[in-house]
Amino acid sequence: MSWETAVLWIGAFSTLALYSVLYKENPVYRVAEHVFLGIATGYGLFVVWKDVLYPMWYKPFIVERQWAWIFALVAGLMYYTVYSKKLAWMSRVIMTTMMGLAAGLAFREFFGAWVPQIGKSFKPLYVSVNNEAGQFDLAQTIISSATNIIFVAVLICVMAYFFFSFEHKNRVAKGSAYMGRWLMMICFGAMFGSTIMARMSLFIGRLDFLFRDWIPLIK
Amino acid sequence: MQPLPTRNWEDILGKIDRRLVYIGLFLFTLAPLVGRWALPLNTTEPTKMLKKAFDGLPQDKVVLIASDWDAGTQAESRPQLTAVVRYLLRKKLKFILFSVTTPTSPQLGQTVVERAIEAEGMKDTWQYGTHWANMGYRIANAPWLRNFARSIQDAMKNDWKGVPLAKLDVTRGVDKFGPEGQVSMLVDVTGSSSIDNWYAYLSPSKVTIGLACTGVMAPEQYPFLDSGQLSGLLTGMKGAAEFEQLTEQKGFALAAMAGQSFAHLYIFIMLVLGNLSVILGTMKKRARG
Known part of the structure; x- marks a missing residue:
């Protein structure tokens, strides 16, 4: 048996072992699950050393003798002082420093990712559209305007649901918040539908492996 | 009884x-x-937008492909990357692969590109180092991302085998994003939230950003499409199939x-x-x- 064939059979056995839980909880599934967890953890440790610690810290520090990298080691070790009552203050120093750093950087991320969203939410309710010949296009104008009106209405309703500064006693506030809840439910439904599609894709991926590579049924 | x-x-x-x-x-x-x-497959607007974005790219710049997926999402991400790479090959657009979320991505991405080149019959004409490269995996913490947005050469330095970027034709001089830079577009093929990094750090550079994500992530990405931060979107396996259909490829996703x-x-x-x-x-x- 060649190495490729052995890998193929191990892959097929592992796939079937993991799917066996659909029938019922069983020892074969348990073994496969633990083997996968063990391999993933071991592989993760190896990758952290090979791709992160060795090229980014060990090599510059030990091989290239850039001694300033000792501070990274000290900062890293400060996290572990959390286990000592006497030295725990050191862990708080490094944690608060990193939290401050993260908070500062988050500002930039917020502006880069979300400010354009806020700007683009202010849509005109009436959009005049001209066709390629430069003439007024009534159908496209209606479609574009209706799209923007729906967008703004949905935005207001959903925001009304999350507006807690006053009690939703007013009919308008109550109605829009109620509508906002329904609109969010529709959104969550779409998200769940996409999740089902994604999970089915993973299943098809495994079927393709089993019935194309292992048992050549799919041509 | x-x-x-x-x-x-x-x-x-x-x-x-x-x-x-x-x-x-x-x-x-x-x-x-x-x-x-087979049942009929309707090509949606986000997929058409992505193709249109590729069609408008200049030949003298490179496309950066963030290949951020692993075995867990390969049923969706692999056909997406294959479809995108095959189209870039047909358009003769040079591209560079890299990863920021999963250390196993560079190997998976490398295999996909090699197979795509083979499928397009360009094994002898499309060479590693000259037309495409793989810069490997880097940890995307905030300081590194800031550096990457400022200078690709400084943030990456080497390809995935440790060859300096200056020694490869395709990566030499590739340093900046956007209209003034050498990178015309960034496509993120991802099974995680790596796209958030590019919104945050690359949006100001005005570089065209495309996304191929898993079905689970897609509904959250539509607002970014609407705001213009995204130039196109492939949603899971369906997105890959639509792109294959649109670009007349016979790939795994359509089947x-x-x-x-x-x-x-x-x-x-x-x-x-x-x-x-x-x-x-x-x-x-x-x-x-």
Whole structure:
């Protein structure tokens, strides 16, 4: 048996072992699950050393003798002082420093990712559209305007649901918040539908492996 | 002698063994794949937008592909990356691969590109180092991302085998994003939230950003498409299949969509039957008072 064939059979056995839980909880599934967890953890440790610690810290520090990298080691070790009552203050120093750093950087991320969203939410309710010949296009104008009106209405309703500064006693506030809840439910439904599609894709991926590579049924 | 309890439809439907349901799903998914049955596939606007974005790219710049997926999402991400790379090959656009979320991505991405080059019959004409490269994996913490947005050369330095970027034709001088830079577009093929990094750090550079994400992530990405931060979007395996159809490729995703469509049909039927069982049961209870 060649190495490729052995890998193929191990892959097929592992796939079937993991799917066996659909029938019922069983020892074969348990073994496969633990083997996968063990391999993933071991592989993760190896990758952290090979791709992160060795090229980014060990090599510059030990091989290239850039001694300033000792501070990274000290900062890293400060996290572990959390286990000592006497030295725990050191862990708080490094944690608060990193939290401050993260908070500062988050500002930039917020502006880069979300400010354009806020700007683009202010849509005109009436959009005049001209066709390629430069003439007024009534159908496209209606479609574009209706799209923007729906967008703004949905935005207001959903925001009304999350507006807690006053009690939703007013009919308008109550109605829009109620509508906002329904609109969010529709959104969550779409998200769940996409999740089902994604999970089915993973299943098809495994079927393709089993019935194309292992048992050549799919041509 | 006691009479045998009569079994109603609602009882039968409500008590189907889940293992039978799974077997049904298995058969409904496998049969179209084996029999090559297909349902019509409509190409959606986000996919067309991505193709349009590729079509507008200049030949003298490179496309950066963030290949951020691993074995967990390969059923969706692999066909997406394959479809995108094959189209770039047809357009003769040079590209550079890199990863920031999963250390296993560079190897997976490398294999996909090599197979795509083979599938397009360009093994002798499209060379590593000259037309494409793989810069490997880097940890995307905030300081590194800031540096990357400012200078690709400084942030990356080497390809995945440790060869300096200055020694490879395709990466030499590639340093900046946007209209003034050497990178015309960034496409993120991802199974995680790596796209958030590019919104945050690359949006200000005005570089064109495309996304190929898993189905789970897609609904959250539509607002970015609407705001113009994204130039196109492939949603899971369906997105890959639409892109294959649009660019006339014969790939895995189009074939797999047959199984996907029939599986959805089966789930839909099961949902209707399950709900029917509950509704019938409730109606009978109400009728009995």
